[in-house]
Amino acid sequence: MEHTVINFSLSVPIQIIDNEKYETDQKFHVHIYQAKAVSANDADKEYPATVGVASDATIIIVDDDHAGAFSFASEVFKVTENIGTFKLKVNRTRGARGDVNIPYTITEGTAKLGIDMEAATSGTLNFKDGVTSMDIPIKIINDDKYEKAEDFFVFLGDPIWQNSNQKGENEADGKPILGAH
Secondary structure (H helix, E strand, O other): OOOOOOOOOOOOOOOOOOOOOOOEEEEEEEEEOOOOEEEOOOOOOOOOOOOOOEEEEEEEOOOOOOOOEEOOOOOOOOOOOOOEEEEEEEEEEEEOOOOEEEEEEEEEOOOOOOOEEEEOOOEEEEEOOOEEEEEEEEEEOOOOOOOOOOEEEEEEEOOEEEOOOOOOOOOOOOOEOOOOO
């Protein structure tokens, strides 16, 4: 007896409805069971079929109506002295609804302003509705001298939401927050 193994996949479209109000993330589960293989030529002819190990899936609908969580990709960045301008990216995740201002400050460590770097010591990034990342430009000065690693610090202030009257499900407001880094 000869068996031919055929791998088959099928996509099941599921419409996700965007309701334009903030709510907590929603999830649902899909379970595949009782697989059948039927002959294309004879609907009464069945073949043995099995469901693979990935027969369960959890789908999480992340609400995009949140104003976002603002953070850096990492706590530490290493750049070479000859980089020119380092663009420190601030990411907006978990939603991008509304205009949000993010104040920031730059403080010296062993790297000194005007000697090792040039940047405003404070500023504000103005994230418009839908914008998911912006850069803080910091010019790194290459003085062509050997030096040990130097550091400075950038801090994000509390987000300022321009849409403060947005209320959602169960009085949740979806206000912007700071992320992990």
